[in-house]
Amino acid sequence: MLKNTITFLGTGGGRVVVFRQLRHSGGMWLNLEGVNILIDPGPGSLIRIFERGFDTRDIDIIVVSHRHLDHSADLNAVVESATESTKHPVSMLVCPKDVVSGDEPILLKYLRKGIKRLSIAKEGKKFEYKNIEIDIKVKHIHTGAETYGLEFSNRKKKIVYVPCGKFYEDMLKGYSYGADIMIFNTTFVKPKGNILHLSAEDVLQMINTYKPKKAVITHFSLEMLKSNPKAIAKRLQRESGVQVIAAEDGMRVSF
Numbered sequence: 477m478l479k480n481t482i483t484f485l486g487t488g489g490g491r492v493v494v495f496r497q498l499r500h501s502g503g504m505w506l507n508l509e510g511v512n513i514l515i516d517p518g519p520g521s522l523i524r525i526f527e528r529g530f531d532t533r534d535i536d537i538i539v540v541s542h543r544h545l546d547h548s549a550d551l552n553a554v555v556e557s558a559t560e561s562t563k564h565p566v567s568m569l570v571c572p573k574d575v576v577s578g579d580e581p582i583l584l585k586y587l588r589k590g591i592k593r594l595s596i597a598k599e600g601k602k603f604e605y606k607n608i609e610i611d612i613k614v615k616h617i618h619t620g621a622e623t624y625g626l627e628f629s630n631r632k633k634k635i636v637y638v639p640c641g642k643f644y645e646d647m648l649k650g651y652s653y654g655a656d657i658m659i660f661n662t663t664f665v666k667p668k669g670n671i672l673h674l675s676a677e678d679v680l681q682m683i684n685t686y687k688p689k690k691a692v693i694t695h696f697s698l699e700m701l702k703s704n705p706k707a708i709a710k711r712l713q714r715e716s717g718v719q720v721i722a723a724e725d726g727m728r729v730s731f
Contacts, residue, residue, distance in 0.1 A: 478507060478728070478730070479507055479508075479509055479510055480507065480508060480509065480633060480730060480731055481506075481507050481728050481729065481730050481731070482504055482505070482506045482507075482635065482657065482659070482692075482728070482729050482731070483504065483505040483506075483528055483530075483726070483727070483728045483729075484504055484692075484694060484723040484724065484725065484726065484727045484728075484729075485500060485502030485503050485504060485505060485520075485521060485524035485525065485528060485725075485726075486499060486500030486501040486502040486503065486518060486520060486521075486524060486725055487499045487500065487694045487695065487696060487723045487724060487725050487727075488500060488501040488518075488546070488695070488696065489501075489546065489640075489661060489663045489673070489694070489695030489696050489697055489700075490663055490673075490696070490697030490698060490699075491546075492697070492698045493696060493697055493698055493701065494518065494519060494546045495519075497519075497520070498698070498701065499696060499701070499725055500520055500524055500725045500726075501518040501519045501520055501521075501546050502517065502518060502519070502520045502521035502522075502523070502524030502525065502550070503515050503516035503517045503518050503521050503547070503550075504516065504637075504659070505525065505528065505530055506628060506635065508608055508628055508630065508633060508635065509607060509608070509630055509632075509633070511536050511537065511605065511606060511607075511608050512530075512534050512535050512536050512537070513535075513536065513537045513538075513539060513608075513628065514535050514537070514538045514539070514554065515539045515540075515541070515626075515637065516539070516540060516541055516547040516548070516639070517538065517540070517547075517548065517549075517550040517551050517554045518545065518546045518547050518548065518549055518550060519545065519546065519549040519550060520550065521549075521550035521553070521554055522550050522553045522554050522557055524725075524726075525554070527726075528726055532554055532557040532558035533557075533558055533560070533564070535554070535558045535566050536566065536567050536568070536605065537566070537567060537568045537569070537570065537605060537608075537610070538551070538554065538555070538558075538566060538568070538569045538570070538571075539569075539570045539571070539610070539626060540569070540570070540571035540572070540575050540582070541572075541623055541624060541625075541626060541637065541639035541640070542572060542575075542616075542618060542621040542622060542623035542624075542639065542640065543571075543572065543574050543575045543582050543621045543622070544618075544620075544621050544640070547639070547640075548575065548582045551575075551582055551583055552582075552583065552584050552587055555569075555583070555587045555590045555591070556587060556590070558590070559587075559590035561590075562586075562587060562589050562590035565589065565590045565591055565592045566590065566591060566592065567592050567593060567605060568591070568592065568593045568594075568595055568603070568605055569583070569591045569593070569594055569595065570595045570597055570603055570610055570612075570626075571583075571595075571596070571597060572596070572597045572621070572622035572623070572624065573596050573597075573622065574621065574622050576588070576594065576596075595610075597612045597622075597624045597626075598612060598624075599612055599613070599614070599615045599624060600612065607630045607631070608628065608629070608630055609628075609629050609630070610626060610627070610628055611626065611627040611628075611629070612624050612625075612626060613625040613626060613627055613636075613650050613651055613652075614646060614647055614650035614651060616639065616640065616641025616642070616647075617641050617642040617644060617672055618640050618641040618642070618672050619672050623639060623640060623641050624639075625637060625638050625639060625647075625650070625651060626639075627651070627652055627655070633656050633731060634652055634654075634655040634656055635655060635656060635657050635658075635659070635731065636651050636652060636655040636657070636658040636659065636686070636688065637659045638651070638658065638659065638660045638661065638674070638679075638682065639661050639695075640661050640663065640672070640673055640674070640695070641672055641673070641674065642672035642673070642674075643667065643674055643675070643678035643681075647678075647682060648681065648682065648685045651682075651686055652686070653685075653686050653687060654686070654687055654688065654689065655686065655688040655689065656688070656689050656690065656731040657688060657689065657690045657691070657692065657729065657731040658682075658683070658686060658688035658690070658691045658692070659691075659692045659694060660674060660679045660682065660691065660692070660693050660694070661673070661674060661694060661695035662674055662675070662676055662679050662693035662694065662695060662696065662700065662705075662708075663675070663695055663696065663697045663700065664676070664697055664699055664700065665677075665699060665700060665703050665708065673697075676693070676700075676708050676711075676712060679691075679693060679712065680712055680715060680716060683712060683716045683718050683720070684715075684716050687718060688718060689718075689719075689731070690718070690719045690720075690721065690729070690731060691712070691716075691718055691719065691720045691721070692720070692721045692722075692723050692729060693705060693708065693709055693712070693720065693721070693722055693723065694722075694723035705722035705723075706722045708722065709721060709722035
């Protein structure tokens with residue numbers, strides 16, 4: 477297992493792309509100094525994990541940024557697989573409260589004993605596992621789901637994940653500067669006032685503000701695919717001076 481890598485199990489975003497599987501939608505597998513963290517296990521995550529050469533039984537932590545199906549639909553399947561029907565619980569699940577409680581929780585009740593530590597995300601909270609710290613950063617404005625940006629770090633590395641949500645000014649001051657890698661769910665090319673997702677224009681502002689060592693755009697809508705994510709990434713790199721990568725299904729990025 478390669479340390480300090482993130483593998484994009486899927487890069488689809490938006491209803492058409494995800495639910496027609498124009499791009500896969502399995503989330504991301506982060507290995508940080510040997511700790512395996514599965515982020516946003518959307519539709520197909522269980523399949524993509526094995527296709528990409530991973531094993532669910534190696535998962536230490538599962539993180540869900542918000543409860544929308546393209547980020548959480550395979551949560552139960554992954555927990556069932558990773559724990560061998562709850563016999564060997566995973567160490568931690570980090571997620572907003574509405575993933576595990578309320579009228580329509582995502583995680584099924586019988587699988588909760590497959591989680592050793594349930595960590596409820598709230599802005600400003602921090603969770604530790606071995607030498608890894610997970611920081612719950614900016615609360616995002618997103619439709620019908622409590623949503624948070626996240627940072628994963630140890631003494632040497634910092635990874636920032638900016639999930640779905642409408643851009644607003646607080647997003648230019650809530651994250652860390654100079655991260656090793658900053659991942660943006662970049663659904664649109666230009667802002668759409670009535671749809672609460674980030675655009676490439678929003679991402680450019682954030683890259684120029686935070687100056688990560690490397691940036692990755694992912695979670696593409698049909699509009700983004702038609703506009704060519706690689707071309708968008710090149711433009712963002714040219715205008716920011718920061719290396720910007722357009723993620724592809726199965727791509728592994730080192731940091």
